[in-house]
Each structure stands twice: as structure tokens, then as C-alpha cells.
Amino acid sequence: MTQRTDVAVIGGGQSGLAAGYHLRRLGLEFVILDAQTAPGGAWQHTWDSLHLFSPAAYSSLPGRLMPLQEGEVYPDAGHVVSYLADYEKRYELPVQRGVWVDAVHRDGPFLRVETDNGAWQARAVISATGTWTRPFLPAVPGRREFAGRRLHTVQYRSPAEFAGQRVIVVGGGNSGAQIAADLAGAAELTWVTQRPPRYLADDIDGRALFDHATARRRALDEGRTDTGGVASLGDIVAVPPVRAARDAGLLTAAPMFSRLTEDGVAWADGKTAHADAIIWCTGFRPALAHFASLRLRGARGHIATEGTRAVDEPRLHLLGYGDWTGPASATLIGVGRPARDAAREIAVLLADAAA
Structure with missing residues (x-):
């Protein structure tokens, strides 16, 4: 019908x-x-x-x-x-x-x-x-070799299911930082980002981000110089749990690895890390x-x-x-x-x- x-x-x-x-x-x-x-x-x-x-x-x-x-x-x-x-x-x-x-x-x-x-x-x-x-998973070499658990942001629920495990969180945006902060202290955490984490100033929250995005759109519509939008301010909003984990030294990011292995990841310089699970916070x-x-x-x-x-x-x-x-x-x-x-x-x- x-x-x-x-x-x-x-x-x-x-x-x-x-x-x-x-x-x-x-x-x-x-x-x-x-x-x-x-x-x-x-x-x-x-x-x-x-x-x-x-x-x-x-x-x-x-x-x-x-x-x-x-x-x-x-x-x-x-x-x-x-x-x-x-x-x-x-x-x-x-x-x-x-x-x-x-x-x-x-x-x-x-x-x-x-x-x-x-x-x-x-x-x-x-x-x-x-x-x-439509979660995005990057095509990383060795992804078929890894024998551990692979998740995306959409499948993560709480740190309880990863207690005592070795977990690698991939992603330098808000989801990656928040999930890494959630896991810090409960799991053996490795946080991996494509570039060094860029935190917004601690006093910036969604109100300022909305105003900045709106101002950028207005500037573009009027033919003025592009202000760069929200991305020009940083990638991570320092919400209280993220700020606390960062200030406690629990959010130290490693650079992106070059490939997955059967039991973890490997970097181009030969360093490796074991993992029971990898959580992809990749958008x-x-x-x-x-x-x-x-x-x-x-x-x-x-x-x-x-x-x-x-x-x-x-x-x-x-x-x-x-x-x-x-x-x-x-x-x-x-x-x-x-x-x-x-x-x-x-x-x-x-x-x-x-x-």
C-alpha cells in the first residue's frame, strides 16, 4: 500500500x-x-x-x-x-x-x-x-591478523567489561579522549592518536563552540575571511572526566601505529604493544x-x-x-x-x- x-x-x-x-x-x-x-x-x-x-x-x-x-x-x-x-x-x-x-x-x-x-x-x-x-574503520595493515577484540565507539559501553585488560583506544577526538578517560585506571590503557591531542581551553564548552561555528558560517556567507571554525580551536572539549584524567597524567597519547599484529600493534620504529582489545574512535x-x-x-x-x-x-x-x-x-x-x-x-x- x-x-x-x-x-x-x-x-x-x-x-x-x-x-x-x-x-x-x-x-x-x-x-x-x-x-x-x-x-x-x-x-x-x-x-x-x-x-x-x-x-x-x-x-x-x-x-x-x-x-x-x-x-x-x-x-x-x-x-x-x-x-x-x-x-x-x-x-x-x-x-x-x-x-x-x-x-x-x-x-x-x-x-x-x-x-x-x-x-x-x-x-x-x-x-x-x-x-x-555508519561507523568508520580505517584500513590499517594487519587488521585481519589481530586475534583480540575489535570495537568501534558505537559498541563501547563501560570500563567494567575491560577491567584488568590491555586496551588500545585509537582516536584523538572527543570520543577517543572520553573513552580513554573512562578506561584510565580500570584497564592497562594505551591511547593512540594521529597527531598530538589538541585540547580546547578548559572554560570552553558547547555554548562557545556553537557561537564559533555560527560566526564562521556568517563570515563565509558574507564573503569574509574563513575563521577556521571549531577545528581551529582544538579537537577535544575538556569535559570534567577528561580534564581530571589528563591532569592526573593518565592521558598520555602515543603516535599512530603502523600495523596490527596477532596480539597487538607495532610501530615503524620496531616498538610493539600487546592488546586484548582495540577500540576504534575513528568517526x-x-x-x-x-x-x-x-x-x-x-x-x-x-x-x-x-x-x-x-x-x-x-x-x-x-x-x-x-x-x-x-x-x-x-x-x-x-x-x-x-x-x-x-x-x-x-x-x-x-x-x-x-x-
Whole structure:
């Protein structure tokens, strides 16, 4: 059976909900198709100790401030899940759960969204699938030889399962630093980074990062000099657990190894390290396989966009994948503005089509 709507939103995490909020305010008919069986998006699958690096008031979706979490300056992931579930209920957003989108095709005046539970014809589509389901693992020599346990960020939960083990954490970003700090003291830790760790100043948190990303986008839009964005400030936000482990001397990074061995890793200078487990905190790629038939993807798997709108398919908007779809759009506070802009553009598109 094929159903019809003005807008199909693919993904019911923070970006999909922000899109739904603005579509509802504009009076558009829409549906949110989410593969998850419960509210909360990727936040319900993170490691146990994860906290935001912004206070609750600076981690909110449009229209609804995140409430404070008792005893916490920076809310934990469970608090975020509860907030997203409440947000979805408060605004009565039409989320259909447990629906996996297989493909999107052009279908005359519609985009046809094929799912494992039927199809939808939509006059516009917002893709808000994020990156969590597409972890990136680098092609390191010897990866087939290593006999120990291999994990990515998405599979890590707590240090308890690694107590007393030799663990190598790979990655010099926020996830790598936070997981290394989580394991310090519980495991025999080796932290490996591509370049020496670059910590942001201790007083910088998500509020400043959002402001910096927004200022950079404004400068680029006005033809002024590129400020370098958040990356110019550093790679690691010194959240309290990271700061404590760093200051205690527990976060000393080694340079990237050259290959894996059967029982660990080896460097080009002949040094080796044994490992029971390697945790790859090496980032993600955008989850956009459902657009394969539209043939829109270019370098690094990105789809060329103007704002959130796909350049080669104006009925498609991409939301929450990073700065290329809006400054800080992969964050809770940052997704609101590009979600508003996408909804407004779609409203104009539909009005023009009706006229």
C-alpha cells in the first residue's frame, strides 16, 4: 500500500524532531519514519558515562528548553533520551517507529519513499538519519591478523567489561579522549592518536563552540575571511572526566601505529604493544545509502547542498549531518536553525507547485 503526504522525514532522532516541530508550525502534512523502536535516536545507544558538553539550557531543541538534571551541570545521555521522548509527545509529532527506509526514488511530482512497511509518496523529503549507523574503520595493515577484540565507539559501553585488560583506544577526538578517560585506571590503557591531542581551553564548552561555528558560517556567507571554525580551536572539549584524567597524567597519547599484529600493534620504529582489545574512535560517515538511486553523492559520500537543500534534487533536504548541512547542525542546539530554514523552503516549494 502506498500512502501520500506533503513531507516525509526520514529519521526520528533530534534532527527529525526539530524538522517536525517547524513543519507543524507551518501547517504542513508530514510523517516521520524512524528505524528505532523507541524515542531518543542515537542517544539511547551511547556508552554509560557519556555526558553532554553543554549545560541543559544550551542543549535544547526549538520551542522547548531541556530541563535541568538534578546534580548535573552537563546532562547525561539518559536525560537526553527522556527529553527527546517528552519533546515528541509534547508536540504530538507523527513518528512511525520500527520503519526502515530502503530507498528513495523519483516518481513524477513525488519522491517515493520505499520502506519495509509499505511506501510513501511525498512532495518533499527531509533526511535526518545522522551518522551513528555508519561507523568508520580505517584500513590499517594487519587488521585481519589481530586475534583480540575489535570495537568501534558505537559498541563501547563501560570500563567494567575491560577491567584488568590491555586496551588500545585509537582516536584523538572527543570520543577517543572520553573513552580513554573512562578506561584510565580500570584497564592497562594505551591511547593512540594521529597527531598530538589538541585540547580546547578548559572554560570552553558547547555554548562557545556553537557561537564559533555560527560566526564562521556568517563570515563565509558574507564573503569574509574563513575563521577556521571549531577545528581551529582544538579537537577535544575538556569535559570534567577528561580534564581530571589528563591532569592526573593518565592521558598520555602515543603516535599512530603502523600495523596490527596477532596480539597487538607495532610501530615503524620496531616498538610493539600487546592488546586484548582495540577500540576504534575513528568517526562516522553520513547514512545516505537510501538515496543511491538518485545518484546525488559526490566526494566523501556527501551530497552537494545549498544550505540544507540538495543542489541536484530541490525536493530533498539534508539535516543534521554536520557543518555542510548547517553550522553545528549535528548538535542539539545547532539543528534548530537549519531545521527551520528547511521547513520554510519546503513550504515555499509546495506553495509554488500548488500555484
